[in-house]
Each structure stands twice: as C-alpha cells, then as structure tokens.
Amino acid sequence: MTAKLVDIRPVGTSLEVQVGQTILDAALAAGIAYPHGCKSGRCGACKSRLIGGEVELFQHSPFALTDEEKADGLILACRALPLTATAVAWLGSDDGDAVHPPRRLVGIVTNLDDLTHDIKLVRIATQDGPHLRFAAGQFAQVSFDGVPARSYSMANRPGDAGLEFHIRRVPGGVTSQHVHNRLKPGDKATLEFPLGSSYLRQHHSGSILCVAGGSGLAPIKAIVETALAHGITHPIHVYFGVRGERDLYLVEHFHALAKRHRNLSFTPVLSDAQSTQYRTGFVTRAVEKDLSDLGGWKAYVAGPPSMVDAAMEITFARGLRQDDMHADVFFTPEVQPVPVTDG
C-alpha cells in the first residue's frame, strides 16, 4: 500500500493521501476548507461525490449517508480511505455559493435569554463583529470554560453584529447544564467556525421547504431571514415541530415575517398535545399532507435524527431530488450515538 493521489475538484488541487488517512484529514491538513462537522460519519456535512477511483468507507451513521446515496456514488470524506487515485467534489461545490474556510476565534457572551422552559438564546460577540463570514444554516463548535465543546447552529443572518445560538438543556448534559445554570454575560467562548454544508443555496430558483424540530429552528431562522433579505420571492414553507405549546418559540417573529413577505408561510405543529390553535401530529406528516409535489424544490431540515429521517423519506417520495436535500442532524452528544451501518 502506498499514498494515493486525490483530486479535490472544487479547489483544483491534487493531494497525496497517506495510508490510513481519510480524504477529509488530508484535505484539512493541506489547508483546504473542506466542508465538515463531526469528522466521525454522523452528520453528513462532508458528503461528497466520488467522481473517479475507489474508496473504502469506514462505519458511519445511516442518517449521514443512506444506502441509496452510496449506490448513487456519494461518499463521506471523513470516512473514506482512497484505494486508488481518486477524484472527489463535496456536495454543493458546483452551485456557486461561497463556503468559508473554518477557523478558531474567541468571543464574549453578551446576552442570555429564555426562549422556552428549556431553550436559551445565547448571543456571542467577536472581534470581527459584522464581518464574520459564514453561510446561513452553518454551525460552530462552541466551547465555554471548563466544559466540552458542542456544535450549535447560528440563528442569525451573516452580517449581523453578533452570533446568536439557541441552546437546549439536555438532561445530564454537561455543556448545556453549564449554559443554563452558570454561563453569564462576560464569559469567554471559543469557536471553531463556520462548519457544515446544510446552508442556504441562494442561487437556487424554486420553492423552499424548511422543517425544524425544537432548537433546529435556529439554522432555519438564519436560512429564512437570509433568503428574504436577498429578495428571494419563491414560496418558502416553514414547518416547526415541537411537543407542546410550551416548546414553541419565535412564533410571533415568524408570523410577523410572513405578514411582510407574502411568499413565506409558517406552520407550527404540536406532536404531543391537543390544540385548537395549532396543528397537531408529527411535523413530517403535516408536510406530507400539504405538499404533493416537491420536484425542483430545495429542502432544509434541522432536528433530531428520527425527524430528519422521516423528512427525507417523505420528501423523496414527493419527488425531491437527493441533491436538493440539505439536512442538519442534531445529535445529543451525551446520549449514545445513533446506530451505525457498515460502510
């Protein structure tokens, strides 16, 4: 076995990937801003098209890469060892939207507010202020003093002065307990930023479906606000799934946006409650009921694995192309990882 040459098409660079090294590790070591998140086959952020050659895929989550996607020639760069000379391109690299290289930066917590009984809004200011470059829908690895780093999506538009995160309290979760019980304005935060490939494709011309579960509303808020600010006039349908009324937040904010932008609709759906005011049942069932043809649409989905999985099943059955699905799976790090498949 010898090192293999891998052509990273979006940047037009060929790399030597050493024996036992993944394509993602080699690309990052070479300073290439290859989209990534978990680096462990769980999030799908490094999903790429294998244009030529052969790779061996290590274990990964079925949410990050489905069997159909594998059969269709997609791989996860963080799990792929090249067996021959290979050419790859990360998904979205041909759609003309900028992806910004990740970097480390330090910020200061400026605000903490309760959004619901278990979700806090945390605002962080950095030296770069409004010049921080990221794409709406991306996330950061955020660490606060003395607790493990966790991934949280930015809820604000790129270009805003600070970064806004929605952090849910996870039972037994060291980091989220710290945020809810001890974090205060003035505390330091370190960010690896920006990460993830589930960001707004601004050049897409067609309708947009957004499905958020719980604090998955954060990246969806960034995507919707950015799309509207850029004058996107195609229909944008946002479905927000939570358990009960006490889990809803920013409902007034989205209703006000929908009043100002006639192409936006916002539908909260409660899964565990009776309600005369809101729709009930699984949020993905509401999508299935309302939208019969998703051919030519883009879908942005953020939430727990079971919701993302159901959203994929339903939207693909409704004609959505796999390349038009951009999903952000929220894992709970303190909980056991989701089952893995043999890659």
Ligand code: FES
């Ligand atoms: S970075 Fe490859 S699946 Fe998360």
